[in-house]
Structure formats: C-alpha cells, structure tokens
Amino acid sequence: MTGWAALLLAGGLGAAGAALGWLTTGGAVAAAAVGGAVFWGSGLAGGGQLALFFISGSALTYAGRRPVGGATRPAPGGRVWRQVIANGGWAGLGALLVPAHPAVGWPLLTGALAAAQADTWGTEIGRYSPRLPRLITSGRTVPAGTSGGVTLLGTAAGAVGAGLMGSLALLLGTPAAAAAGAVAGGLLGTVADSILGATLQARYRCPGCGCGTEQAQHRCGTAAEHVSGLRWIDNDVVNLLATTVGAITACAIAAVAAGT
Numbered sequence: 152m153t154g155w156a157a158l159l160l161a162g163g164l165g166a167a168g169a170a171l172g173w174l175t176t177g178g179a180v181a182a183a184a185v186g187g188a189v190f191w192g193s194g195l196a197g198g199g200q201l202a203l204f205f206i207s208g209s210a211l212t213y214a215g216r217r218p219v220g221g222a223t224r225p226a227p228g229g230r231v232w233r234q235v236i237a238n239g240g241w242a243g244l245g246a247l248l249v250p251a252h253p254a255v256g257w258p259l260l261t262g263a264l265a266a267a268q269a270d271t272w273g274t275e276i277g278r279y280s281p282r283l284p285r286l287i288t289s290g291r292t293v294p295a296g297t298s299g300g301v302t303l304l305g306t307a308a309g310a311v312g313a314g315l316m317g318s319l320a321l322l323l324g325t326p327a328a329a330a331a332g333a334v335a336g337g338l339l340g341t342v343a344d345s346i347l348g349a350t351l352q353a354r355y356r357c358p359g360c361g362c363g364t365e366q367a368q369h370r371c372g373t374a375a376e377h378v379s380g381l382r383w384i385d386n387d388v389v390n391l392l393a394t395t396v397g398a399i400t401a402c403a404i405a406a407v408a409a410g411t
Contacts, residue, residue, distance in 0.1 A: 152190050152191055152194050152195075153191075154187075154191050156190075157186075157187045157188075157189075157190035157191035158183065158187040158191075160186070160187075160190055160198075161182070161183045161184075161185075161186025161187040161189070161190055162183040162186075162187070164182070164183075164186055164202075164205075165178075165179040165180070165182040165183040165186065166179060166183075168182060168205070168209070168229075169229065171209075172213075172229055173205075173209040173213070173229055173230065174229045174230050174235070175229040175230065175231050175232075177231055177232040178229055178230040178231050178232050178234065178235050180232065181232035181235035181236055181239075182205070182230075182235050182239070184243070185201075185235060185236070185239040185240065185242065185243040186198070186201060186239075188243035188244075188246050188247050189201045189239075189242055189243055189246040189260070190246075191246070191247075192245075192246030192247045192248070192249045192250060192256065193245075193246040193249045193256070193257070193260060195323070196320070196323040196324050196325055197242070197245075197246050197249070197260050197325075199319060199323050200242075200260070200261065200264050200316060200319055200320055200323070200325075201239065201242060201264060203264075203268070203315070203316065203319055204238070204239075204264050204267055204268045204271070204316070207268065207271075207272070207312075208238075208267070208268065208271040208272075208275075209230075211271065211272065211275035211276065212271070212275055214275070233387045234387055234390070236391070237387045237388070237390040237391040237394065238263075238267040238271075238390055238394060239263075239264075239267070240263075240391065240394070241259055241260075241262075241263035241394050241395065241397075241398045242259070242260045242263045242264050242267075242394075244259060245257065245258070245259025245260030245261075245263065245398065246260050253326070254326075254405065254406075254409060255402060257325055257326050257329035257405070258328070258329040258332050258333070258336075258398070258401035258402040258404070258405040259398045259401070259402060260329075261316065261317065261320045261325055261329045261330060261332065261333035261336070261401055262329075262332055262333050262336030262337070262340070262394075262397040262398040262399070262400055262401025262402065263336075263340075263394040263395075263397050263398040263401075264316055264333070264394075264397075265312075265313045265316040265317060265333035265334060265336050265337030265340070265397055265401070266313070266336055266337045266339075266340025266341060266344075266393050266394045266396065266397025266398070267340075267390070267393075267394050267397070268312040268313065268315070268316050268337065269309035269310070269312045269313040269316075269337040269338060269340060269341040269397075270309065270340065270341045270344045270390065270393055271312070272308045272309055272311065272312030273301075273305040273306060273308050273309030273312070273341055274305065275308075276304060276305060276308035277301070277302045277304050277305020277306070277308060277309075278295060278296070278305075279304060280295075280302035280303070280304040280305060282302060282303070283295060283300075283302075284297065284300030284301055284302045284305070285300065285301060285302075286299050286300055286301075286349050287299050287300070287301050287342075287345040287346055287349050288346065288349045288350060289349075294363070297363070298345075298348030298349065298352050298354070298365060298386070298389070299345050299346070299347075299348040299349020299350070299352075300345075300349075301345050309337070309338070309341045310338060312337065313333070313334050313336075313337025313338050313341070314334055314337075316333055316334075316337060317330045317331065317333040317334035317337070318330070320333055326405070327408075328404065328405040328408035328409060329401060329405050331404060331408070332400065332401030332402065332403070332404035332405045332408075333397075333401050335400055335401065335404055336396070336397035336398065336399075336400035336401035336404070337397055339396055339397065339400045340393045340394060340396045340397030340400070341393065343392065343393050343396040344389055344390065344392075344393035347384070347389045347392055347393070348386075348389055350380070351380055351381050351384045351389075352365065352380045352381075352384050352385065352386065352388075352389050353365065353367075353377065353379075353380040353381060353382050353383075353384055353385055354377075354378045354379045354380050355367060355375035355376060355377055355378055356375060356376050356378050357373050357375050357376075358373065358374075358375070358376055360373075363378075365385065365386055366385075367382075
C-alpha cells in the first residue's frame with residue numbers, strides 16, 4: 152500500500168472515530184498517524200489487527216456506560232492522543248520495520264496490540280464480575296475500578312482477547328512465531344499492567360468526598376491529594392509500559408523460534 156493511500160485510509164478511520172465520539176480531535180490525528188504507519192508498513196494484515204483492537208476496545212468502553220450492579224460509570228470521553236500512542240505506538244513502529252526487518256517488525260506489532268487488547272478486554276469485561284477484584288500484589292479485595300485489581304472474569308477476558316489477536320494475526324498471514332508470541336506477550340503485558348497499576352501508578356484522594364481517583368483533579372472539580380505511587384506514572388504511562396512488555400515478549404519468542 153502506498154504512503155498516501157495508507158494515510159488517507161487511516162485518516163478516514165480516525166475521522167470516523169472522532170465522529171462517533173471514540174476519539175478527540177488530537178486522538179484522531181494520533182490515530183491517523185499510527186494507522187497510516189501500520190497500513191503502509193504491514194498492509195491489511197497489520198491493519199486488520201489494529202482495527203480489531205480499536206473497534207472492540209472502543210465498543211466495550213462505550214458499552215460500559217450502562218448501569219452495572221446499580222451503579223453507573225461516568226461516560227468516557229474520546230481517547231486523547233496520549234492514550235492512542237500508549238496503546239498503538241509500538242504497533243506503528245513495528246509496522247514501519249516490517250518491510251526491512253520483518254523478524255522484528257511483526258512481533259513488535261502483534262505483541263503490542265495483543266497486550267493492549269488483553270488489558271482493555273480484561274478491564275472492560277472484568278467490571279461485570281459479581282465479585283470484588285483483588286489487588287494482584289496482596290490478594291486483598293479492593294473497590295471495583297481500582298488499578299491493580301483483578302478478577303477471574305477479567306483475567307479470562309484478557310486471555311481471550313490476546314488469543315483472538317494472535318489467531319487473527321495468523322489468519323491474516325502474519326508469521327506463526329510472531330502470532331504465537333503475541334498471545335504470550337498479551338498475557339504478560341496485562342499482568343505487567345496490573346502490577347504497575349498496583350505499585351507505581353499515582354493514586355489520589357478527593358479531600359471533599361473522600362473518593363479515590365487516578366487523576367490529580369477529581370471529577371467533582373476538587374484538586375485531589377496525592378496518596379501513593381509516582382506522580383508522573385499515570386494510566387497512559389502504565390499502558391505504554393504494558394505494551395512494551397508485550398512487544399518485547401513477542402520479539403523474544405519469535406527470536407527463539409527462529410533459532411537466533
């Protein structure tokens with residue numbers, strides 16, 4: 152696919168995402184850049200994987216606005232550019248490497264997308280769990296939505312998401328080693344996401360209502376107090392690190408399979 156065709160296709164998809172409210176304007180621009188790189192470097196094989204992650208993740212996120220267990224989660228805004236890069240940056244870089252270094256490019260692309268999908272599916276489907284999540288580092292129960300909290304339903308959903316990404320990659324002609332690495336990378340990436348969320352991600356508490364939050368400003372408009380974690384590590388940084396783990400894991404498995 153030519154560069155202009157890839158950019159036009161990705162730009163059209165980004166514009167559609169913005170029109171649906173799935174992306175902000177900045178998020179649409181970032182999505183066009185990432186999508187253009189993926190379509191140009193890896194063609195429809197990589198583009199299909201990116202589409203699976205974006206469409207399924209956005210649909211699950213927006214379905215999550217409906218009441219569950221008597222509580223309604225605040226309506227999500229469109230994804231901003233930081234979220235797009237955190238989840239798709241490695242995939243874009245991997246796609247750019249595919250023409251010259253496919254043994255590295257394909258695992259980077261598939262591993263990163265599998266990790267992003269496993270995390271998104273685990274989070275969005277896990278919120279329907281009838282049991283409270285448990286913190287991955289201690290096993291104690293925590294309120295639903297707490298970073299680092301895991302449920303059996305969410306874990307199973309993440310595994311299915313990673314497996315589906317690997318299966319689609321294989322079906323679309325991605326090298327088998329990269330597809331297999333994507334599944335393992337997806338699983339390890341989502342585990343890394345939970346561990347980082349439980350240990351290093353910044354946590355805040357609203358002094359007004361006492362609610363915990365991941366943001367420096369609570370949605371009620373009150374400046375939140377820093378409680379734990381590192382201030383510069385927010386959910387976007389955690390997602391970027393998780394997709395990094397997924398990409399590196401997939402590359403390692405592909406390298407072993409190739410005997411290098």
